[in-house]
Amino acid sequence: MKNLILLLLISASSLISVAQNQPSKGGAEIKFESATFDFGTLKVGDVKVGTYTFTNTGNKPLILDDVKTSCDCTTIEYPKAPIMPGQKGVIKVTYTAKDLGQISKYITVFSNGISNRIVLKTKGNVVTN
Numbered sequence: 480m481k482n483l484i485l486l487l488l489i490s491a492s493s494l495i496s497v498a499q500n501q502p503s504k505g506g507a508e509i510k511f512e513s514a515t516f517d518f519g520t521l522k523v524g525d526v527k528v529g530t531y532t533f534t535n536t537g538n539k540p541l542i543l544d545d546v547k548t549s550c551d552c553t554t555i556e557y558p559k560a561p562i563m564p565g566q567k568g569v570i571k572v573t574y575t576a577k578d579l580g581q582i583s584k585y586i587t588v589f590s591n592g593i594s595n596r597i598v599l600k601t602k603g604n605v606v607t608n
Contacts, residue, residue, distance in 0.1 A: 505537060505538045505539065505593075506537050506538065506539045506591070506592070506593055507535055507537040507538075507539045507540060507541035507542070507562075507564075507590065507591050507592045507593070508535065508536045508537035508541070508592045508593045508594065509533050509534075509535065509536075509541055509588070509590055509592040509594060509597060510533060510534050510536045511531055511532070511533045511597070511599065512531075512532045512533070512534075513531070514531075514597070514598075514599050514600060515599070515600045515601075515602065516529040516530070516531060516572065516599070516600070516601050516602070517601075517602050517603060518574055518582060518601060518602065518603030519603055519604075520603065520604050520605075520606055521574075521576040521582075521603055521604070521605050521606070522576065522605070522606060522607070522608050523576055523577065523578075523579065523605060523606075523607065523608060524575075524576060524608075525575075525576045525605075526573060526574070526575050526576075527573070527574050527576075527603075528571060528572065528573050528574075529571075529572045529574070529601065530569050530570065530571055530572070531569065531570040531572065531586070531599055532567060532568070532569050533562075533567065533568050533569075533570070534565070534566070534567050534568075535562045535563065535564050535565065535566055535567075535568070535592075536564075536565075537564055537592065537593065538564050539564065540561035540562065540563055540564070541561060541562040541563075541564075541568075541590060541591065541592055542561050542562075542590060542591045543557050543558060543559070543562075543568075543570075543588060543589070543590050544589040544590055544591065545589045546570060546586060546587070546588050546589070547586070547587045547589075548572075548584065548585070548586050548587075549584050549585040549586070549587075550584055552574060552575050552576075552577050552584070553572055553573065553574050553575075553584055553586070553601065554572075554573045555570060555571070555572055555573075555586065556570070556571040556573075557569075557570045557571070557588075558570075570586070570588065570599075572586060572601060574601060574603070576605040577605075578605060579605050579606065579607065580604070580605060581602070581603075581604055581605075582601060582602050582603040582604065582605060583600070583601075583602055584600070584601045584602075585598055585599065585600055585601075586598070586599040586600075586601065587599075
């Protein structure tokens with residue numbers, strides 16, 4: 480019986496040692512300076528550019544898998560190369576004012592980050608010329 484207890488204690492301490500030596504989980508993480516961009520007041524036909532600046536606050540390279548917009552009046556440019564831990568990146572949004580009224584559009588960012596899907600918002604107001 481003493482041998483069995485001793486064997487169990489040795490096995491348990493070995494498992495604890497192995498678990499402590501495993502690399503920490505974590506990964507890439509994306510953090511935006513602001514999740515909203517305000518284009519302000521535009522006239523029909525105006526083209527304005529806005530940016531969303533982000534940082535990889537994780538401990539692994541951040542990869543933006545895809546960035547999608549909610550309408551064809553908005554185009555997106557985003558980094559295709561990995562963003563290293565601690566580094567910044569920028570998503571550029573170009574909006575073409577076509578319709579009068581309030582702007583409320585969404586940009587969805589898909590990444591390998593812990594928060595792997597983030598929704599950003601653009602807003603503004605389109606007025607007559």
